[in-house]
Amino acid sequence: MATAPIRFFNRYTKTVETEKVFGEKWLRFAYENPAGRFFVWLLARRAIFSSWYGRKMNKRVSALRILPFIAEYNMDVDEFARSPFDYKTFNEFFYRALKPEVRPIAAGERVAVFPADGRHLAFQNVDTVAGFYVKGMKFSLAELLGDTALAEKFAGGAMLISRLCPVDYHRFHFPVGGMPGEPRLINGWLYSVSPVALKRNVRYLVENKRVITLVDSPAFGTVAVIEVGATNVGSIRQTHVVGRPAEKGGEKGFFAFGGSCVITLFQHGRIRFDADLLAQSTEYVETYARMGDRLGVAE
Numbered sequence: 286m287a288t289a290p291i292r293f294f295n296r297y298t299k300t301v302e303t304e305k306v307f308g309e310k311w312l313r314f315a316y317e318n319p320a321g322r323f324f325v326w327l328l329a330r331r332a333i334f335s336s337w338y339g340r341k342m343n344k345r346v347s348a349l350r351i352l353p354f355i356a357e358y359n360m361d362v363d364e365f366a367r368s369p370f371d372y373k374t375f376n377e378f379f380y381r382a383l384k385p386e387v388r389p390i391a392a393g394e395r396v397a398v399f400p401a402d403g404r405h406l407a408f409q410n411v412d413t414v415a416g417f418y419v420k421g422m423k424f425s426l427a428e429l430l431g432d433t434a435l436a437e438k439f440a441g442g443a444m445l446i447s448r449l450c451p452v453d454y455h456r457f458h459f460p461v462g463g464m465p466g467e468p469r470l471i472n473g474w475l476y477s478v479s480p481v482a483l484k485r486n487v488r489y490l491v492e493n494k495r496v497i498t499l500v501d502s503p504a505f506g507t508v509a510v511i512e513v514g515a516t517n518v519g520s521i522r523q524t525h526v527v528g529r530p531a532e533k534g535g536e537k538g539f540f541a542f543g544g545s546c547v548i549t550l551f552q553h554g555r556i557r558f559d560a561d562l563l564a565q566s567t568e569y570v571e572t573y574a575r576m577g578d579r580l581g582v583a584e
Contacts, residue, residue: 290303290304291303291304291480291481293404293570293571293572293573294565294571294572294573295572295573296562296572296578297573302573304404304450305358306479307358307450307451307452307544308451309481312477312481313481315482316477316481317481325476325477330474330475330516331475332475334516338517339376339517339541342376342541344374345373348372348373348374348375350375351372354378354452355369360452363387364387364454365382365383366383366384367381367382375542376541376542379451379455379541379542380455380539380541381455383454383456388575388576388577389577390533390577391577391579393582394462394503395504395582396579396580396581396582396583397461397581397582397583398458398578398580399445399447399574399576399577399578399580400445400447400457400458400459400510400547400549400576401447401449401453401454401455401458401547401576402449402453402454402575403448403449403453403547403573404448404450404571404572405445405446405447405562405566405571406445406446406448406566406571407443407445407558407566407572407580408443408444408445408566409558410442410553411423411426411439411442411443411444411550413441416487416569417446417487417569418480418483418487419569422486422487423487424487426439426440426442426550428491429491429511429548429550430497430550431471438507439509439550439553440553443551443553443555443581444550444551445549445558445580446546447546447549448479448480448546448571449544449547451543451544454575455539455540455545456538456539456540457510457512457538457539457547457576458535458537458576458577459500459531459532459533459534459535459537460508460510460549460580461504461508461533462530462531462532462535463500463502463503463505463508463530463531464501464530464531465498465499465510465527465537466498466500466501468496469496470496471494471495471496472494473492473494474492474494475515475516476489476492476493477489477515477544478490478513478515478545479544490513490548493514493515494513494514494521495521496511496521496523497509497510497511498523498537504583505552505556505583506552506555508550508551508555510547510549511547511548511549511550512538512540512547513546513547514543514545515543515546516543517543517544520540520541521538521540521545523538524536524537524538524539525537525538534576534577554584555583556584557581557583558580558581559579559580
């Protein structure tokens with residue numbers, strides 16, 4: 286049986302909207318049909334499949350997809366740092382930069398911001414929440430971080446799951462200022478991170494390839510920023526220079542083609558997420574918000 290449409294709360298319009306899903310027919314076949322799930326197990330979750338698709342998006346002919354994509358998803362080209370005609374491939378357009386002024390960073394040393402544009406779920410205490418995308422479906426921090434000792438450091442902490450759709454701005458940024466450590470790669474599969482897939486198996490988030498960076502923040506303590514790859518994400522690229530302090534809202538890196546996800550972990554008692562975000566998340570409804578907007582405040 287097919288799942289319901291994907292709905293989210295738009296923080297700016299204060300309304301619940303229905304997501305226009307890129308490749309929805311294929312996605313629903315892949316995760317809602319037994320034959321499709323076999324195909325995912327056999328091929329789509331594997332790096333070779335996403336690498337093949339990524340090569341397609343890096344060919345010059347792929348640039349012909351840019352203008353139809355912009356029109357179909359009603360994208361605001363005035364936000365782009367470059368003209369749509371300047372991108373030589375679809376992938377180059379996909380991880381485009383934006384004009385700095387269109388993503389202002391919420392002020393205040395004790396204010397944290399969203400690390401990416403997207404649809405967000407926030408949980409004040411990961412140990413007591415009933416589930417992430419649906420009730421009764423969770424994963425452990427040890428599984429997510431691949432490190433039991435590190436997981437203990439974040440026990441009872443707060444977690445933000447930021448899901449990026451293909452239509453979204455695909456650069457990710459630091460949610461707080463501080464000193465980042467060396468990014469650590471955990472190799473894994475490349476399942477979809479769409480709710481179509483995650484409501485069937487939220488553990489895809491801990492089975493997928495991911496990159497973990499710990500940020501030592503004066504206001505928030507140790508913060509873990511985790512980029513999660515997904516089907517057709519060619520790579521997770523870090524652009525921040527290791528060894529340099531990070532500014533809140535500063536660029537950390539970008540995803541190549543595909544939907545993807547950023548998970549942010551705060552230690553217990555170090556942040557209070559904003560009430561509107563928590564209210565929607567309690568009902569397993571994602572909140573659409575943009576990078577740089579206020580996420581919560583240090584406690």
